[in-house]
Amino acid sequence: MRVVTALLGAALTLLLVADLINAMLVPRGGFSPIARMTRRMVTGSYRLATRVTSDYPRQHRILATAGPVAVLMQLIVYVASLILTMGMVVYGLSPLDGTTSLYQSGATLTTLGIVAPVTAASAIATFVAAFLGLVAIAVFIGYLLAIYAAYSARESLVSRWSLLAGEPAWAPAVFARASMLGRSPVDVLDAERWTDWMCELRTNTTVSPVLLWFRSPSPMRHWTTTMLSVLDTASLRLACGITASRDDDIILVTEGVVTARVLMGQRGDDNLCVEEEVLAALRKGGTSKAAEITEAEWEECFSILSSTGFVDRHLSAEAFRCFQALRSLYAPWVTQVAKQVHATPAPWSGPRAPGIAVMYPRMPASLDEEGRR
Numbered sequence: 001m002r003v004v005t006a007l008l009g010a011a012l013t014l015l016l017v018a019d020l021i022n023a024m025l026v027p028r029g030g031f032s033p034i035a036r037m038t039r040r041m042v043t044g045s046y047r048l049a050t051r052v053t054s055d056y057p058r059q060h061r062i063l064a065t066a067g068p069v070a071v072l073m074q075l076i077v078y079v080a081s082l083i084l085t086m087g088m089v090v091y092g093l094s095p096l097d098g099t100t101s102l103y104q105s106g107a108t109l110t111t112l113g114i115v116a117p118v119t120a121a122s123a124i125a126t127f128v129a130a131f132l133g134l135v136a137i138a139v140f141i142g143y144l145l146a147i148y149a150a151y152s153a154r155e156s157l158v159s160r161w162s163l164l165a166g167e168p169a170w171a172p173a174v175f176a177r178a179s180m181l182g183r184s185p186v187d188v189l190d191a192e193r194w195t196d197w198m199c200e201l202r203t204n205t206t207v208s209p210v211l212l213w214f215r216s217p218s219p220m221r222h223w224t225t226t227m228l229s230v231l232d233t234a235s236l237r238l239a240c241g242i243t244a245s246r247d248d249d250i251i252l253v254t255e256g257v258v259t260a261r262v263l264m265g266q267r268g269d270d271n272l273c274v275e276e277e278v279l280a281a282l283r284k285g286g287t288s289k290a291a292e293i294t295e296a297e298w299e300e301c302f303s304i305l306s307s308t309g310f311v312d313r314h315l316s317a318e319a320f321r322c323f324q325a326l327r328s329l330y331a332p333w334v335t336q337v338a339k340q341v342h343a344t345p346a347p348w349s350g351p352r353a354p355g356i357a358v359m360y361p362r363m364p365a366s367l368d369e370e371g372r373r
Contacts, residue, residue, distance in 0.1 A: 002091065009086065012081075013132070016034070016085060019033065020078050020136065025139060025143075038073050038074050042069055049062050050353065054355035056344070056345060060215065060219035063213070066215075067214035070210050071143070075140045079136060084105075087106070089128075093119060104126070108129040108133065109132060109136075146208070150208065157197050158221055162221055167218065168344040169226045170347045170361050171232035171236055172236075173363060175304060175310055176304050179308035179310070185242045189230065189252075191252040192248060195251055198258075220359065224334060225338065225346040227260075227334055228331070228338070231252070231253060231327075234249040234252045235327055236305070236319075238326060240305065240311045242310055250279070253330070254271055257329045257330045261333050264333045278326065281325035282326070292327070292331045292350060293331075297347070298320050298323070302320070304363075331350075335349055345358050346359060
């Protein structure tokens with residue numbers, strides 16, 4: 001019976017180590033059910049906690065620690081599970097009882113070294129447990145450094161975008177503020193830089209899904225609403241014909257569509273197929289409800305664009321059809337993610353929990369009332 005327990009403990013230990021490697025070391029986002037289950041339990045608990053209030057800033061404060069706690073809980077679950085499985089190995093290789101075996105396993109894995117091995121076989125198990133404890137801590141530290149490096153890279157551009165897009169970020173605000181500053185609409189968006197940002201977001205979130213739950217310091221900023229406003233800005237430039245580099249904006253929207261679908265767990269769409277969809281939307285336009293923007297919202301947007309002098313009023317209907325077609329390619333996916341992680345309720349970012357009102361960014365004084373009319 002003890003031999004069977006030892007073998008079972010060794011097998012479970014190998015599975016735990018494989019799960020740990022897939023969760024924190026494999027760059028392709030390997031299969032790690034323990035990490036995924038832990039993350040879902042933590043974030044699900046936080047989502048339930050947000051129901052105690054309908055005030056969004058309070059919800060933001062509640063959710064602020066969801067990502068870090070999920071990462072910490074992963075370490076706790078791995079270490080606790082390794083103590084249990086290595087305790088089974090020690091129990092099977094020594095005459096110790098169950099409680100003492102767990103005590104020896106825990107003391108060894110946490111590198112306390114306060115328990116001496118009983119037999120030669122248990123000594124080997126003790127050395128293995130000590131090594132696994134060091135590996136788990138080292139991997140976790142490296143994982144933390146990688147997560148916060150990716151977080152800093154993501155948020156630095158999010159913060160910079162808020163200077164032009166407002167807080168929360170909204171595409172029409174980009175053009176309104178550009179007009180106030182005397183900037184051309186072709187200069188408001190660096191398509192190449194934001195394409196790189198989309199690529200990095202897709203890669204980093206695939207490797208570390210918990211990054212979805214790391215939030216901006218300010219409740220008025222969120223990476224999902226930034227992503228949506230950037231894609232909306234590029235789509236508006238394409239739809240209204242005010243882009244300096246049509247190809248760069250098409251590539252940006254294409255990468256945004258691919259990233260949005262990957263974030264929701266979709267697979268099988270490469271960039272070439274998506275680019276063909278973007279080009280078809282530009283040629284044919286559309287009236288898809290998947291764009292998730294009403295005619296009233298479009299009129300609000302286009303009144304801002306026309307007030308800045310960037311577009312002619314008579315182009316509204318044609319631009320709307322083109323914008324709808326482009327937006328329907330990415331908006332359903334991004335708004336789903338925004339709802340899932342309780343992102344800032346920015347305009348055009350989809351519904352939130354009941355009672356959470358849409359928040360608009362501050363507009364230039366000359367456009368604040370006219371653009372919202």
